[in-house]
Amino acid sequence: MPVITYREALNQALREEMQRDSNVFLMGEDIGLFEGAYKVTAGLFAEFGEKRVRDTPIAEEEIVGLGIGSAMVGLRPVIEIMTINFSLLALDQIVNNAAKLRYMFAGGVQMPLVIRMPEGGGNQLTAQHSQSLAVWFAHVPGLLVVAPSSPADAKGLLKTSIRDNNPVIFIEHFALYNTRGELPDGELLLPIGKADVKRVGEDVTIISHSRMVQVALAAAEQLAGQGISAEVVDLRTLRPLDKETVVNSVRKTSRAVVLEEGWPTYGISAEVTAFVQDMAFDYLDAPIRRIGGAEVPMPYARNVERAAIPSDQTVIAAVKELVA
């Protein structure tokens, strides 16, 4: 099996789907000639030309509107919003149009639209460029929200997202672009709405998504050295949630830690905690623990920023408290 980066995996998914279907095209700021702010679209402008890899003005609402209006008449646009922070300017299009038109118009339109964007902190990009806002989209009926943690998941889920007739919010993570992973040979399509057990364990379940899965795996590795066996469940899709996989794991381990990089108040960890206690109450040996980012605008100084983002050490401390 070849080993590739998360960035290359996304790039392969885009290239393969563009080769397969001439209705698939890309739009976004600096994705063409400049090859993307994070180089995910590298080489695609040269290969497919400016008709299918479209550099747009800095106009997030317009970009998403273009995607919606072209998807409604049968094209399959894949939009890159440079980072999730700028998606707030397109929130109206995403929430009021992309998510709702099929329903409002009684199934009269399809919405085969993908909006890709990276989120997260860790690079001293400070308050306006370091947010984890996936939950804002996961709140909305009509959207599918995907947030892969590994290159293989990124590729398989992006390809499926492009083929889906629903609007998909595809959340990437800055700090994952250079991470490496094995890629199975051949066509790779992964279903939306399926979580994945990334590490099998017995004593506690750590539930997470996107980059925090890597943090959870690092914590699990260290815990193993201390005699604690942690299972790591990667949600992969935030809407719809794969409750079954999560609950099965918690029923087995009887303890759960839910980890997210974003602010935990009303967060993904809140939602997961709610359904786990509802569906696995009798199996729990301890209260469910939630870990999230510090509830502050992200600070600049390296030490303070580090303290604001959950680390493997935060996870290890929480697990030890639970298992003790």
Added chain:
Amino acid sequence: MERKSRTVVPKERVDALGTREQLLRYLKLMVLIRRFEEKAGEMYLRAKIGGYLHLNIGEEGTVVGSVSALEERDYLYTSYRDHGYAIARGVNPKAVMAELFGKATGCSQGRGGSMHLFDARVHFLGGYGIVAAHIPVATGTALAATYRGTDEVTMCIFGEGATNIGAFHEGLNVAKLWRLPVVFVCTNNIYGMGTAVNRASAVSEIYRKACAYDIAAERVDGMDVLAVRDACLRGVERARKESEPTLIETMTYRYRGHSMADPARYRSEAEVRWWRERDPILTLETKLKEQGMVTQEEMDDIEANVERVVEESVEFADRSPAPSLDDLYKNVYAESEGR
């Protein structure tokens, strides 16, 4: 009844305006929309219709004039003030009234209501409730035509109040930059809810905003269906032949308040009267009578026919079933692709 007095019209006079058949169609449509809207207002007061209800009364010249410039393959987007546009585009008035009544037989099956009429079959791509937010969407549909190399035109209708928000400017910029085949029609009825255009827009002549994007633009008398049609035909042709956008500003007026909830106390009776004297139906009717193209008797026929169509739409809406509760979650997601 035998028709006695159909006047023969000299050919050159007809050509200047359009064929007699066309002109009568505009007249009938405008009368239909007027009476449909009056009836909808009445049904709202009788609590047959809920939510918001924004009427096109007074704006029929703009409604019929703009939609008449489109071919079947073209696409139409409008704001929430959409009943007249849907009807002019060919959505069955029964399906429109049923939608207002919230019935399963409505054109959006009781999911959209007054603001979100829709009918893909006649390329009416919907009424939208967020001011100006359908402008970027319409540019996307226009983009699809250039992407595929086909020649359908997209028309997008919005109020003058929509031209002060980012979506309008972002949309116009890209429309020109990418040479999209789109016709923007700004229905300037002077007020955005209760705020007059000169209290909301630094430039009250909306068509002048197009110069920032080097887009061809003109202002026309929105009470004159033929002036609106001709301007829109120029825009549609520019879109189809040259793949260039156009902004058309139609000066018009809504006789009623912003919605049924608005008594319109922010404007004078004299102002309303001034506009009513320029009524779009009266204007065309007078013109056609002067030209001997329609008689009072034919006008009476039109009114009688329209009354029947409107009555039938109410009867249909009334006896149609409410949507099934089993379908509450239907169409939140596509059923294909394994979901």
